[in-house]
Amino acid sequence: NAGVTQTPKFQVLKTGQSMTLQCAQDMNHEYMSWYRQDPGMGLRLIHYSVGAGITDQGEVPNGYNVSRSTTEDFPLRLLSAAPSQTSVYFCASSYQFTPRTEAFFGQGTRLTVV
Amino acid sequence: GENVEQHPSTLSVQEGDSAVIKCTYSDSASNYFPWYKQELGKRPQLIIDIRSNVGEKKDQRIAVTLNKTAKHFSLHITETQPEDSAVYFCAASIPGGGNKLTFGTGTQLKVEL
Numbered sequence: 001n002a003g004v005t006q007t008p009k010f011q012v013l014k015t016g017q018s019m020t021l022q023c024a025q026d027m028n029h030e031y032m033s034w035y036r037q038d039p040g041m042g043l044r045l046i047h048y049s050v051g052a053g054i055t056d057q058g059e060v061p062n063g064y065n066v067s068r069s070t071t072e073d074f075p076l077r078l079l080s081a082a083p084s085q086t087s088v089y090f091c092a093s094s095y096q097f098t099p100r101t102e103a104f105f106g107q108g109t110r111l112t113v114v
Numbered sequence: 115g116e117n118v119e120q121h122p123s124t125l126s127v128q129e130g131d132s133a134v135i136k137c138t139y140s141d142s143a144s145n146y147f148p149w150y151k152q153e154l155g156k157r158p159q160l161i162i163d164i165r166s167n168v169g170e171k172k173d174q175r176i177a178v179t180l181n182k183t184a185k186h187f188s189l190h191i192t193e194t195q196p197e198d199s200a201v202y203f204c205a206a207s208i209p210g211g212g213n214k215l216t217f218g219t220g221t222q223l224k225v226e227l
Contacts, residue, residue: 031213040123042203042219043158058214059115090157094213101146101213105157 002026006091006106013081013113021076021109023091029104030096032074036060036087037108043090049074050096081113116141118206120218128226133191135221137204140185144206147180147187148215152201161202162189194225 007022025032033048045058049068063085065077074093078085091106117140127133139147148163164171164178164187171178177190191198201222205215 033214035217040219042120042217043215045214045216048214059216092213096213101207102148102160102163103213103215105159107157 004091004093004104004106006089006109008109009107011109011111013078013111015081015083015113017081019078019081021078021089021091021111023074023076023093023106024072025074025091025093025104026072027093027104028071029093030071031101032068032091032093033058033103034064034066034074034076035090035092036085037090038087046076046089078111083113085111086113087111116144116206116208116216118204118216118218120204120221122221123219124222124224126224126226127194129194129196131194133189133194133198133223133225135189135202135204135223136186137188137206137218138184138186139206139216141206141208142182142185143208144185145209146207147178148205149178149189150203150205150217152203152220154200158203191223194223196225196227199223199225 004025034046035043044060047066049055089109092103094103120137145166150158151161152158175192180187201220203220204218
C-alpha cells in the first residue's frame, strides 16, 4: 500500500516550458486535490476532483490544468511555466464522505522556474 | 469562500511546557477542522481533527477545542518534547465539500531544551 505517490520530487523548468506533475493513489479515494505551498501562505488549493471525469477549480487555478480519467490518477499540468509558479506542490486524496475524510498527502514536488 | 486565520506564526516553548495555537474561520457552515503537522522537508500529516458536533477532543498530549459560536478552534500540546518541533496547520471544510480544505498559514513551533 503506497498511499499517495507524486513524481518527480524535484524539477527545474525554464520560463515558458510545460510539464506535468504526476499523482497516483492506491486507496480508492474519490477525492483528490492539488495544493501549492509557499512560505508564509500555508497550503492553497489549485484544483480538485470528486471522482473520475469531474474536476473543479480551487483558490489559485490560473496557469494550471487537471484531468481525472481514472480514480487513481490526478495529473497537474503547467501550460507555460512562470517564475511565480516556483513552489512546493502537494497532491492529496481522501474519501469523499464522512466520517473518513482524512486527507493523505504525497511527498511533494519542489518546482523551480527560472 | 472560507477564510482561516492562524496565530501565532512562530511559537517557541521550553521542553515540558504547553503550546497553544489558535485559528478562526469565517464560514459558519464549516463542520470539519483538522490539524496537520509538517516536519521540515516532509509532507503534512494529520495529527487530530474535530467535527462541529463536538466541543473538545483529546489524544494523549494533543487536544483540540472548538467554539462554534465564536468560530474559533485551538490546538493544545502539553508536555512538549523536541520532536514536537514542526510547522502546524489548521484547516476547515464545509459540508458537501468533500475534503476541500482551507488551510491557515501555519505556526512554526520550536521546542527548546
